[in-house]
Amino acid sequence: MPSYFTRPLSRLVAELEKLPGVGPKSAQRLAFFILRMNDEEAQNLAQAIVEAKSHVQTCRVCFNYTDQDICEICRDERRDTGCICVVADARDLVAFERTNEYKGRYHVLQGVISPMDGIGPERLRIRELQQRIAQAQQDNGSGAHPVSEIIIATNPTIEGDATAMYLAGILKPLGIKVTRIAHGMPVGGDLDYADQATLIQSLEWRREI
Amino acid sequence: MYLKGISLQNYRNLQPVSLGLGEGFWLILGANGQGKSNFLEAISVLCLGKARRAERDRDLIRFGEDFFRLEGKFSREERGDLESVVRLGPDGKELLIFGTPVGTLAKFIGEASCVTFSSDDVDIVLGEPTARRQFMNEALSQLSQGYIFDLARYRRCRDQKNKALKDIRERLAPVDSVEVWDQNLAQYGGRVCARRARFVRQISELSAKIYARLSAEAEGLQVSYEPNVSAPEEAPQWPEAMLQAIVEKRPEEIRRGMSLVGPQRDDLSITLNGVDGRGFASRGQARTIALALRLAQAQLMRKQTGEWPILLLDDVFAELDETRRALLSEMVSEAGQVFATAASEGDVPALEQRQMGLITLRRGQIEVEKTAEAAA
Structure with missing residues (x-):
C-alpha cells in the first residue's frame, strides 16, 4: 500500500498500530493528535514511556510490577505470608488490591496456559511459585507447612480453568490447601436479567447454607 | 410471532427498501436469480445474527458497498414487541436490540425465531x-x-x-x-x-x-x-x-x-x-x-x-406433488407468519382459509403487491 504520510509520521503510525486494541484508523488518529501536541507534552509522553520501561521491573518474589527488587506487597510484614493468591496478570492483582480486603500475598503467573498461542506451563512463573513454596518450607524448618492456602484466581475462561487444573495438580500433592475463586451470579445481580449461561454456572457452583 | 416491518440496506443483491408486513401467508414471486432466497435469508439473519449460506459475513454486503444494515420490527405474543438490528461495517458486526448493542450472539439469538425450509435440507x-x-x-x-x-x-x-x-x-x-x-x-x-x-x-x-x-x-x-x-x-x-x-x-x-x-x-x-x-x-x-x-x-x-417461529419456505412447494403441497400448506397454516418463495403462482396451492399476501422480486427490487390478511 502506498504511504500518504511522510516517513517519520508513517513510522509513528506503524509503532502505535502495534499496541493492543489499536487498529490502523485509531493509530492514525493518535499520531495526528500527538503531532498537534506542543513540544513539552510530546517530550513528556516520550519520556514517560522510556522511564517506565527502564525503571519498572518485576518483583523477584511475586512478579508483580515494581521499581524495586522486591515489591511493596512482598515487603509488607503485616501481610499474611501463609496465603498466596495466584493471578494471571498484574492487572488482576490491582483489582484484588482495590477491594482492600485481601491481606495475603500474590503470585503473578504472567499469562495462562494456551497451546494455541504457544504458551505451555514452562513459559509461566510456575517453577518460581514452586521454588517460593519450597523456600518457605525450608526456612520454617519442621512443623506445619508455612503456606496454608493457595487461592487460584485465574479468569473462568477455558485457559484460566486449565491453568488452575495444572496448578492444583502440582500443589495438592504438597499437602497445601488449594482453592479456586467462585463464579456465578454477580453480587447485587438480578436473576431475571442474568443470561442463561451465568445462571447455569451459578447452579453448578451452588453451595449449602 | 410475526414480522411487522423490515428495512434492508446493501444486503446482497437487494435494493434498499422499507416494507410493512403482517401476520399471514406471504407468497414471494420472482424468476430465478432475482433475490427471493436473499430476502428470506435477510429475515433469518434478523433472528439468528448470521447467515447459514455465507462463508464469511462480508459476503452479505452488496457488491461495491462497505456495510449492510437490516432492521426488523417483530410482534411477539408472550414477550411483547421487538426491534432488532444487524449491521456489518468496516468496524465489524453489531447486533442491537431496541437500539442497545448486545455483547454476544448468544444474547441475540432466541429473541426472534424462524425456521428455514430449503431444498438443501435433503442433505440432512x-x-x-x-x-x-x-x-x-x-x-x-x-x-x-x-x-x-x-x-x-x-x-x-x-x-x-x-x-x-x-x-x-x-x-x-x-x-x-x-x-x-x-x-x-x-x-x-x-x-x-x-x-x-x-x-x-x-x-x-x-x-x-x-x-x-x-x-x-x-x-x-x-x-x-x-x-x-x-x-x-x-x-x-x-x-x-x-x-x-x-x-x-x-x-x-x-x-x-x-x-x-x-x-x-x-x-x-x-x-x-x-x-x-x-x-x-x-x-x-x-x-x-x-x-x-x-x-x-x-x-x-x-x-x-409458546410461540410459532416465522416459517421461511425457500422454493419448497415446487418440489412436492399436489397432495403433499396441500398437506404442507395445511400444516404451516397454524403458524403466525409464513413466507414462501416460488417462481410461479401455480407452484403454491390456493389457500382458502386465509388471504395470501403477495411480494414480487425483480432484479433485487422488492415490492408488496398485496397485503396478507390474518386468519380469522
Whole structure:
C-alpha cells in the first residue's frame, strides 16, 4: 500500500498500530493528535514511556510490577505470608488490591496456559511459585507447612480453568490447601436479567447454607 | 410471532427498501436469480445474527458497498414487541436490540425465531454427518442460550487440546500436558450431548407423526441420536461418561495427535421401516423426511417457547406433488407468519382459509403487491 504520510509520521503510525486494541484508523488518529501536541507534552509522553520501561521491573518474589527488587506487597510484614493468591496478570492483582480486603500475598503467573498461542506451563512463573513454596518450607524448618492456602484466581475462561487444573495438580500433592475463586451470579445481580449461561454456572457452583 | 416491518440496506443483491408486513401467508414471486432466497435469508439473519449460506459475513454486503444494515420490527405474543438490528461495517458486526448493542450472539439469538425450509435440507438425510450436526446446532441454538455457551466453550477447549496433542506428537510438550483440558472438555461436551439427546427424543416423536401424514405409504420414520460416547442413562451423567471415554482413548489420541471423543463426532440415525435412510433414501423420500424434520423443529419451538417461529419456505412447494403441497400448506397454516418463495403462482396451492399476501422480486427490487390478511 502506498504511504500518504511522510516517513517519520508513517513510522509513528506503524509503532502505535502495534499496541493492543489499536487498529490502523485509531493509530492514525493518535499520531495526528500527538503531532498537534506542543513540544513539552510530546517530550513528556516520550519520556514517560522510556522511564517506565527502564525503571519498572518485576518483583523477584511475586512478579508483580515494581521499581524495586522486591515489591511493596512482598515487603509488607503485616501481610499474611501463609496465603498466596495466584493471578494471571498484574492487572488482576490491582483489582484484588482495590477491594482492600485481601491481606495475603500474590503470585503473578504472567499469562495462562494456551497451546494455541504457544504458551505451555514452562513459559509461566510456575517453577518460581514452586521454588517460593519450597523456600518457605525450608526456612520454617519442621512443623506445619508455612503456606496454608493457595487461592487460584485465574479468569473462568477455558485457559484460566486449565491453568488452575495444572496448578492444583502440582500443589495438592504438597499437602497445601488449594482453592479456586467462585463464579456465578454477580453480587447485587438480578436473576431475571442474568443470561442463561451465568445462571447455569451459578447452579453448578451452588453451595449449602 | 410475526414480522411487522423490515428495512434492508446493501444486503446482497437487494435494493434498499422499507416494507410493512403482517401476520399471514406471504407468497414471494420472482424468476430465478432475482433475490427471493436473499430476502428470506435477510429475515433469518434478523433472528439468528448470521447467515447459514455465507462463508464469511462480508459476503452479505452488496457488491461495491462497505456495510449492510437490516432492521426488523417483530410482534411477539408472550414477550411483547421487538426491534432488532444487524449491521456489518468496516468496524465489524453489531447486533442491537431496541437500539442497545448486545455483547454476544448468544444474547441475540432466541429473541426472534424462524425456521428455514430449503431444498438443501435433503442433505440432512443424504449428506455427511456434518449436515445433521448443523441441523441440531441450529435448532438448539434457538431453543437454549446455554447450548450456545456450552458449544462455544467446548470448541475452544477442543481446539486448545488438539494443539496440545499436536505439540506432544511433535515432542514439543510433555505427555501429561493434555490432561488439564479434559475436565472442561467433558463438562461442556457432556452438556452439549445431553441437550442433543433430549432434543432428538422430542424431534423423533414429532417427526414420526408428521412423516406418517405426509407419506402415502405410512412408512415408519425413526430418528435417533448416535453419540460418539456410549450414552448414560441419565442426562446429568453425561460429563462423567464423556470423561471416562476420553481417558480410555488417551493413548490413541496422543498417537494420532487429535481428540477423538466428543460431540464433533456425533450423528443422527434416520431409518424408514428399520432401514437406514442416510445416503440410501430416494430423493423423494429424503425430501419428505427433511420436511418432516423441519416441521417437527418448528412445532418443538412452538411447544417450548409458546410461540410459532416465522416459517421461511425457500422454493419448497415446487418440489412436492399436489397432495403433499396441500398437506404442507395445511400444516404451516397454524403458524403466525409464513413466507414462501416460488417462481410461479401455480407452484403454491390456493389457500382458502386465509388471504395470501403477495411480494414480487425483480432484479433485487422488492415490492408488496398485496397485503396478507390474518386468519380469522
